[in-house]
Structure formats: structure tokens, C-alpha cells
Amino acid sequence: MLKILKYSFYDLMRSRWSYIYFLFYLLLGTVLLFLNNDLSKAIITLMNVIIILVPLIGTIFGVMYYYNSKEFTELLLAQPLKRNSIFLGQYLGLSLSLTMSLVLGIGIPFILYGIFKSDSIWNFSLLLITGAFLTFIFTALAFNISLSNENKIKGFGYAVLLWLFLAIIYDGIFLMSLILFEDYPLDKLSLFGTMLNPIDLSRTLILLKLDISALLGYTGAVFKKFFGTSFGLIVSLFMLFVWILIPTLRIIVKSKKKDF
Amino acid sequence: MVVIENLHKTFQKNKVLTGVDLTIDKGGIFAILGPNGSGKTTLIKSILGMVIPTQGSIQIMGKNIKNNWLYRKKIDYLPQIANFPNNLRVKELFKMIKDIRGNTNTDQELIELFKLSPFLNKKLGNLSGGTKQKVNIVLTFMFNSPILILDEPTTGLDPISLIRLKELIRKEKTKGKTILITSHIMSFVEEISDEIVFLLEGKIYFRGNITQLKTQTEQPNFEHAIASILKNTYA
Numbered sequence: 001m002l003k004i005l006k007y008s009f010y011d012l013m014r015s016r017w018s019y020i021y022f023l024f025y026l027l028l029g030t031v032l033l034f035l036n037n038d039l040s041k042a043i044i045t046l047m048n049v050i051i052i053l054v055p056l057i058g059t060i061f062g063v064m065y066y067y068n069s070k071e072f073t074e075l076l077l078a079q080p081l082k083r084n085s086i087f088l089g090q091y092l093g094l095s096l097s098l099t100m101s102l103v104l105g106i107g108i109p110f111i112l113y114g115i116f117k118s119d120s121i122w123n124f125s126l127l128l129i130t131g132a133f134l135t136f137i138f139t140a141l142a143f144n145i146s147l148s149n150e151n152k153i154k155g156f157g158y159a160v161l162l163w164l165f166l167a168i169i170y171d172g173i174f175l176m177s178l179i180l181f182e183d184y185p186l187d188k189l190s191l192f193g194t195m196l197n198p199i200d201l202s203r204t205l206i207l208l209k210l211d212i213s214a215l216l217g218y219t220g221a222v223f224k225k226f227f228g229t230s231f232g233l234i235v236s237l238f239m240l241f242v243w244i245l246i247p248t249l250r251i252i253v254k255s256k257k258k259d260f
Numbered sequence: 261m262v263v264i265e266n267l268h269k270t271f272q273k274n275k276v277l278t279g280v281d282l283t284i285d286k287g288g289i290f291a292i293l294g295p296n297g298s299g300k301t302t303l304i305k306s307i308l309g310m311v312i313p314t315q316g317s318i319q320i321m322g323k324n325i326k327n328n329w330l331y332r333k334k335i336d337y338l339p340q341i342a343n344f345p346n347n348l349r350v351k352e353l354f355k356m357i358k359d360i361r362g363n364t365n366t367d368q369e370l371i372e373l374f375k376l377s378p379f380l381n382k383k384l385g386n387l388s389g390g391t392k393q394k395v396n397i398v399l400t401f402m403f404n405s406p407i408l409i410l411d412e413p414t415t416g417l418d419p420i421s422l423i424r425l426k427e428l429i430r431k432e433k434t435k436g437k438t439i440l441i442t443s444h445i446m447s448f449v450e451e452i453s454d455e456i457v458f459l460l461e462g463k464i465y466f467r468g469n470i471t472q473l474k475t476q477t478e479q480p481n482f483e484h485a486i487a488s489i490l491k492n493t494y495a
Contacts, residue, residue: 003360011347074310077309077310079361082329083329258312259310
């Protein structure tokens with residue numbers, strides 16, 4: 001698996017897109033920090049961008065990478081390699097290179113700004129950790145979609161729909177149901193609803209840490225009341241981990257049964 | 261070396277293989293023939309574990325291949341269409357496959373034989389179809405495995421390379437290897453193969469050498485013998 005990971009990673013490191021993705025974050029981070037001069041505001045803005053953009057890039061790159069490296073995968077399948085190691089290697093290679101672009105792109109301007117001397121260091125690290133989690137989650141979901149769809153166009157379609165659903169539509173439905181059923185106790189429901197969407201979960205996680213009650217919203221407030229800040233952090237990190245684990249397990253199961 | 265028992269494969273509703281039994285217990289060159297869509301590639305891919313059979317079993321060197329992957333060390337496979345990652349250089353591809361399968365020095369000889377040295381630093385995406393096929397052949401022959409599977413090895417090759425390929429295949433045969441070949445070029449098959457396995461509608465229709473095939477179909481010429489089988493079944 002490590003060999004496949006290595007080659008996927010090198011292959012991606014040479015691709016133009018990794019650099020574009022890296023430069024985008026570098027620019028965003030620099031502009032936000034040096035024009036704004038307020039660290040916690042910059043972190044909140046970055047959070048809003050990361051929470052929407054990272055899942056989008058993760059799904060699109062995941063689907064694109066899978067379909068583009070199909071021939072290569074077939075070449076590897078005829079070699080004495082386990083199927084698991086081929087697909088997990090490619091998955092990890094892609095996720096790691098995307099995470100690296102994110103961490104370096106945002107990390108460099110923050111280090112230059114002097115994040116190590118500031119007390120926002122933990123908020124900032126949490127932001128990067130969440131970004132990494134989201135990358136791994138959505139790349140895994142993208143691999144699931146492309147493993148289940150031979151047709152490239154269909155695969156792309158489902159991937160974009162998935163992102164649209166989790167990033168935008170889900171919140172809408174969620175909010176509507178909260179308004180519709182406002183006469184009933186909704187604490188448990190809203191807790192559950194947050195856990196089922198990794199994007200909401202990440203947002204809650206960061207806002208809990210930043211401790212900005214105004215931005216927490218209803219679910220965030222329930223989350224905080226129910227779990228308290230530190231326990232809430234642990235629960236949401238755990239849930240994000242589950243969100244990586246389940247799609248990854250499905251990659252293993254699905255790839256074992258697939259014909260090439 | 262290769263034992264296939266009652267192999268079935270169905271893709272959705274399309275029954276491709278419907279009970280293939282094939283035992284190959286000695287070295288030699290075996291040509292797998294059949295019309296388009298008769299399941300040649302599916303059979304080969306099942307042996308390689310790329311296609312998972314619906315029913316039946318395959319044994320390679322006495323071991324069932326189900327949930328096994330180490331057996332692929334004993335097989336060299338030449339895929340039908342040579343598709344490689346486009347932004348990789350030829351040299352890097354060789355290095356990578358050697359890294360995965362273990363080191364060998366045969367590649368230098370083969371690069372020399374097929375005159376590939378001017379292409380070593382080129383990207384695979386920029387190579388012509390014939391050159392890609394040569395790269396493909398080098399990748400396949402550089403490991404000395406006891407089983408060789410060649411799916412349409414002659415595609416895109418110029419006459420000189422074709423002659424070299426034939427020599428190469430014969431040389432491998434003298435080492436006692438089992439070589440499976442599919443091809444639609446009958447003169448090539450006739451020239452090189454020891455035994456014919458004819459697939460028709462997902463089953464083995466005929467197995468034997470070329471003389472047997474000629475007498476069975478009462479045709480003096482190999483190409484016509486194959487054609488007569490097809491005519492009889494299409495009629």
C-alpha cells in the first residue's frame with residue numbers, strides 16, 4: 001500500500017492542480033490576514049471558506065482522479081498487489097496531497113504573521129484539523145461514488161449533487177423542519193441532524209472552540225448545552241472520524257467485488 | 261499449471277462465460293480463439309483476478325486464486341490496449357513496476373531489442389500506439405514468470421518488431437513456460453501456437469492442435485477451418 005501511496009502522491013505533486021489549489025489558499029490566507037489584521041475574524045472567514053470549498057474540491061478531485069487513473073489502476077490490478085492496497089493507497093495519496101496543499105497554503109501566511117506567539121494557535125490548529133478531516137471524508141465519498149459508477153458523467157453528477165446536498169440543501173431542509181415542528185422538543189433531533197452532516201459537524205466543532213455564541217445558531221447552542229464545550233469537541237471529532245471510517249470500509253468492500 | 265472448472269461469469273444480464281472447463285498442465289503456446297464477444301478477455305481477466313467469477317473455480321499452480329493475490333507473481337500479463345498514466349515517463353514506468361514486482365535486468369536487453377532507448381525520457385502520453393505496445397511488451401517480458409498471458413500482442417507492431425516478438429515468444433517457450441495468446445490474426449496463430457482453444461458463446465467449443473482442427477472441419481487451410489466453425493454456428 002505504501003508504494004502505491006508514494007506513487008500516487010508523487011504523481012499528484014507534479015500535477016498543476018495541486019499548485020493552483022495551494023496558491024489559492026496561500027493568497028486567501030495572506031489577503032485575509034494582512035488586510036484585516038484581526039486574527040479571530042480571519043479565522044472565522046477562513047472557516048466559512050474551508051467548510052464549503054474543501055468538500056467541493058475533495059469530491060471533484062476524488063472523482064476526477066479515480067476516472068483519470070483508471071488505466072493505471074488496471075495495470076496495477078494485474079500485478080501481485082492486494083486490491084485493498086491499490087485503492088487505499090490511491091485514496092490516501094490523494095487525500096494527503098490535498099491536505100498538504102491546504103495546510104501549507106494557509107499555514108505559511110499564518111506563520112509569517114506570527115501565529116506561534118498568539119493565543120489563537122489552538123483555534124487555528126483546529127481549523128486545519130477540521131479541513132484535513134473534511135478532505136479525507138469527501139475524497140472517500142468521491143471514491144465510493146466513482147467505484148459504483150462506471151459512467152464518468154454520472155459519477156461527476158452524483159459527486160456534485162452530494163456536495164450540493166450536504167453543503168446547502170441539507171441545511172435548508174433542516175431549518176425548515178425546525179420551523180415546521182417548533183411546537184415539539186427538537187433538541188435530540190437537531191443533535192442527530194448535525195451529526196449526520198460532516199459539514200455542519202465541522203462548523204459546530206469550530207464555533208464551539210471559538211466560543212462565539214452569536215454564530216453558534218440553534219444546533220450549536222443545543223450541542224453546547226448537551227455536551228458542554230470540551231465533551232462536545234470530543235464527540236464531534238469522534239463523529240468526524242466515523243465519517244472517514246464508514247466510507248473507507250465501503251471502498252474496501254466495494255473494490256473487492258468489482259470487475260475490471 | 262492452470263485448472264479452470266465450470267467457470268461462469270454474468271455481467272448484469274449478459275452471460276459471457278457459461279461453464280468453461282480448461283486444464284493446462286504443461287508448457288507450450290496455447291491460442292485462445294473465438295469471435296468477438298465470445299469471452300476471451302473475460303476468461304483471461306478471470307485468471308488474473310480482475311474479473312470475479314459468478315461461479316466456478318480457478319487454480320494456478322495448484323492454488324485456488326480466490327482471495328489470493330500472491331499467485332500473480334507467477335503470471336506476466338500483456339493487456340489488450342496499452343493504456344498508461346500519461347504524465348509518467350517510460351523510464352519511470354519501468355522503474356515503478358520493478359519497484360512493485362522486484363528487480364530484474366532483462367529490461368535492458370528488451371529495450372535494446374525493440375530499440376526503445378530514444379523514448380525512455382518521453383512521456384507515455386506522447387508515444388505512438390506501436391511504441392506504447394512495445395513498452396507494454398517490455399513490461400510483460402522483463403519478469404521471468406512461468407505463465408505468460410498475451411492479449412492481442414501484435415496490435416500496432418511494425419513487421420520487424422513482429423518478427424522480434426515471435427522470436428521472443430518462442431524463446432520463452434523453450435524455457436518451458438505456459439503461454440496463453442489471444443489474437444485475431446490467424447497466420448500469426450497458425451505459425452506460433454501448439455494448441456488451439458476455441459471459445460464460442462461462453463463455452464469451449466474445440467480444443468486440440470491445428471491438424472486436428474483441419475481434419476474435424478474437413479478444411480485444408482487453418483483460416484478456413486476457423487471460418488467454417490463460425491459459419492456453422494451463425495447459420
